[in-house]
Amino acid sequence: MFKRMKTGASALALLIGISGAAFAQDREIVVAQGIDMPGFDIHDHRNTAVEAVMINMFDYLVMRDEKGVLQPALATDWEVISDQAIRFNLRKGVLFHDGTEMTAEDVSFSLDRVTKDPSVQLNLFYKAISDVEIVDEYTVIVRTHKPDAILLNRISNVGSGIVPKHYVEKVGWEGFATAPIGTGPFKFVEWRRDDRVIMDVFPEHWRGRAHWDRLVHRTIPESSTRVGELMSGGVDIALPVPEQELARINATDGVETKPSPTSRVMNLFLNTKEGSPLHDPKVREAVDLAIDEQGLIDLVMGGMGVPTRASIVPGITDVPMELFGTYLYDPERAVELLKEAGYGPGELTIPLAGPKGRYPRDAELLEVISVMLNQVGIKTELSILEWSAFQSRYWGIQNIDGMVLIGNASPLGDGYQQTYRFVCGALWSEMTGWCDERFSELVLAASTSTDRVERPKQLGEAYHILTEGRPILPLFQLENIVGMSSAIDWTPDANESLWMYRAHPKGN
Numbered sequence: 001m002f003k004r005m006k007t008g009a010s011a012l013a014l015l016i017g018i019s020g021a022a023f024a025q026d027r028e029i030v031v032a033q034g035i036d037m038p039g040f041d042i043h044d045h046r047n048t049a050v051e052a053v054m055i056n057m058f059d060y061l062v063m064r065d066e067k068g069v070l071q072p073a074l075a076t077d078w079e080v081i082s083d084q085a086i087r088f089n090l091r092k093g094v095l096f097h098d099g100t101e102m103t104a105e106d107v108s109f110s111l112d113r114v115t116k117d118p119s120v121q122l123n124l125f126y127k128a129i130s131d132v133e134i135v136d137e138y139t140v141i142v143r144t145h146k147p148d149a150i151l152l153n154r155i156s157n158v159g160s161g162i163v164p165k166h167y168v169e170k171v172g173w174e175g176f177a178t179a180p181i182g183t184g185p186f187k188f189v190e191w192r193r194d195d196r197v198i199m200d201v202f203p204e205h206w207r208g209r210a211h212w213d214r215l216v217h218r219t220i221p222e223s224s225t226r227v228g229e230l231m232s233g234g235v236d237i238a239l240p241v242p243e244q245e246l247a248r249i250n251a252t253d254g255v256e257t258k259p260s261p262t263s264r265v266m267n268l269f270l271n272t273k274e275g276s277p278l279h280d281p282k283v284r285e286a287v288d289l290a291i292d293e294q295g296l297i298d299l300v301m302g303g304m305g306v307p308t309r310a311s312i313v314p315g316i317t318d319v320p321m322e323l324f325g326t327y328l329y330d331p332e333r334a335v336e337l338l339k340e341a342g343y344g345p346g347e348l349t350i351p352l353a354g355p356k357g358r359y360p361r362d363a364e365l366l367e368v369i370s371v372m373l374n375q376v377g378i379k380t381e382l383s384i385l386e387w388s389a390f391q392s393r394y395w396g397i398q399n400i401d402g403m404v405l406i407g408n409a410s411p412l413g414d415g416y417q418q419t420y421r422f423v424c425g426a427l428w429s430e431m432t433g434w435c436d437e438r439f440s441e442l443v444l445a446a447s448t449s450t451d452r453v454e455r456p457k458q459l460g461e462a463y464h465i466l467t468e469g470r471p472i473l474p475l476f477q478l479e480n481i482v483g484m485s486s487a488i489d490w491t492p493d494a495n496e497s498l499w500m501y502r503a504h505p506k507g508n
Contacts, residue, residue: 027505028214029488031498032226032235034357035387036194036219040180041173042161043113043120048264048409049358051158052498053197053217057097058161058182059206061088061107062152066493066502068315068413070152074102074162074183083147083450084130090138094206096164097187104140108132109165111142111155113173122159124420124427125412128447129154146448149455153412185210185501194219211504221357221386230255230483237488237498240360241481243302249483259304260480260492264409265311265418266359268369268473271400273433277348278402282341284470287350287403289334290376291369293327293475300364305476310463311408311418313477315494318446319415320460323467324477334376345377353383354405355390360480366405400431407478411495415459419443422466434471 035049042054061075072078075088094102114122115129128148133141144151154160167181180188185207186199197217203209218235220226223242230238231252241249241257249257270278270287277283293307307327312319338348352370356363363384370380381402385393394404410417421428423443424435442462449455466472482492490503 026214027212028216029212029237029500029503030216030218030235031500032218032220032229032238033498034219034221034223034226034240037191037197039177040188040191041120041177042158042163042180043117043122044177046121046124048411048496051411052496054158054161055184055497055499056186056199056215056501057180057184057188058158058163059094059184060156060158060160060162061090062156064156064413064493064495064497066491068494070156074107078152081141084145085141085143086151087135087139087141090140091206092138094183095204096167096183097181097202098164098167099204100164100166102162102164102183103137104134106162106165107140108134109168110162111160114159122157125154125157125159147450148448149446149450150412150414150416153414157411186212186215205501207501210501211508212500215500217498223357223360227483230485236485237490237503238483239480239492241483242361243304243481245483246302246481254486255483256486258482258484258492260482260496261313261494262409262478262480262496263313263316263411263413263494264359264407264478264496265308265313266365266405266407266475266478267311268475269400269404269406269428269432270471270473271402271432272471273399276402276433277341277343277350279433280341281470282337283343283348284473286334286337286341286376287373287378288470288473289328289330289337290373290378291473291475292329292372294329295372296365296368297476300361300368301476301479304479304481306479307476308474309467311410311472311474312415312463313410313494315413316410317414318456318459320463323463327476331372331376338377343377346379348377349379349381351383351402352380352405353385353390353394353401353403355387356384358387358390359407359478362405362407365475369405409496415456415463416443416446419459419462419466420447422471428471432471434469436465436469439465439469 033049059074062070063073065071074091076091078086078088081087111132114126128144130143130145164181168176185205187202189198189200191197199215201210201213226238227245229235249255272278297305308324309326310323312324354366370382420443423440429435439462442458446455446458487506489506
């Protein structure tokens with residue numbers, strides 16, 4: 001019986017030749033990322049790497065296919081009945097992992113908390129929803145406070161994963177966060193903090209049985225260790241893989257790499273509040289002009305990535321794509337701007353912080369950015385933190401010291417996502433201290449607009465205002481490298497999802 005053989009891809013390829021009955025006994029797939037789960041409360045996180053694990057345990061009413069197109073899931077179909085309401089017909093016979101059937105009561109219960117509880121982090125995405133009406137056992141109507149152009153986008157993410165009402169009412173959300181139950185293709189078995197999450201296949205899944213008997217998500221912060229585990233057969237899929245490991249992996253039998261353009265853009269968030277040197281627009285522009293984005297891509301990322309002047313990538317709706325694929329780099333002008341702002345060479349010091357192990361080459365990016373700034377006369381106080389420490393210090397706080405490196409994805413697939421948190425009084429506005437009334441007016445208007453002509457204009461103007469204001473300096477679109485067993489058939493998607501229902505052994 002196959003428990004797991006340490007030769008990775010070659011072992012898996014060998015087992016493909018074994019009879020189906022024997023092979024199906026213990027097929028295990030192991031995936032490695034750099035960070036651990038904070039728990040399994042589907043509403044209280046804002047991290048794509050967390051959703052990448054949870055998507056295996058939970059289904060949504062609507063889910064994206066490998067091309068990012070919205071498809072029916074727990075809802076078989078839907079109908080827009082007004083500019084503030086959509087009727088969803090639910091799939092019958094869907095079972096939770098405890099064997100009970102999913103109904104409209106569970107859908108209403110699941111969405112009610114995330115839409116009404118401001119203490120959970122994903123409420124930001126869902127508070128546009130006003131209520132979920134139960135029409136009958138298999139029909140719900142989701143209503144919004146105002147017209148909402150992206151309601152379907154909202155409910156295609158893990159915050160709208162459907163949970164069993166009876167179970168949460170029994171154990172509470174704290175109990176659920178350590179022993180979750182969903183309708184997904186895999187069911188929770190065990191969580192070993194800072195080590196792994198273990199899931200078993202759920203044979204009664206409505207899509208049919210997954211190809212794997214067991215799915216393990218391992219937490220391996222060090223890139224070199226992740227790669228070593230991949231090459232020794234300890235894991236089947238590893239990400240992210242550093243660019244410098246590409247040649248070694250691709251020269252090894254049984255493993256390979258796949259590039260994966262993402263919706264994530266690497267950014268520097270700036271403290272523009274009074275008292276900070278970055279309050280001066282000239283200093284912010286000098287920082288922008290001092291950074292050679294294409295140089296970062298070439299020197300640090302091995303040529304993988306595309307510079308951008310806004311947090312936008314291809315495939316996102318209603319964004320000004322003329323800002324994508326361009327960047328500003330003029331170190332001589334940066335020196336002049338600093339002089340105009342009253343700073344000579346070496347007279348300005350700005351804190352620069354970021355994580356280690358969360359994004360590909362994140363620590364190296366920070367070091368090279370620090371050098372680029374130093375070349376125009378800006379000193380930096382560099383702080384590189386492990387992900388847990390970085391989260392505690394910077395994630396979701398209302399203040400940053402100077403500049404912070406954060407990668408932002410766009411799972412909603414719409415231009416609104418990277419603008420609404422900069423509306424005056426919203427999280428990123430409070431964090432950076434930047435507030436522009438015209439920008440806020442445009443974004444709020446776009447949030448309720450269903451006009452397919454006017455809405456792109458509103459968001460386009462908003463992005464240009466944000467680009468000129470520079471509370472955030474987009475650097476480049478991130479392209480991940482995924483390392484994987486050559487015996488597995490699976491293609492990563494732009495949303496960085498690790499949905500292993502789609503993965504299967506080659507030849508099966």
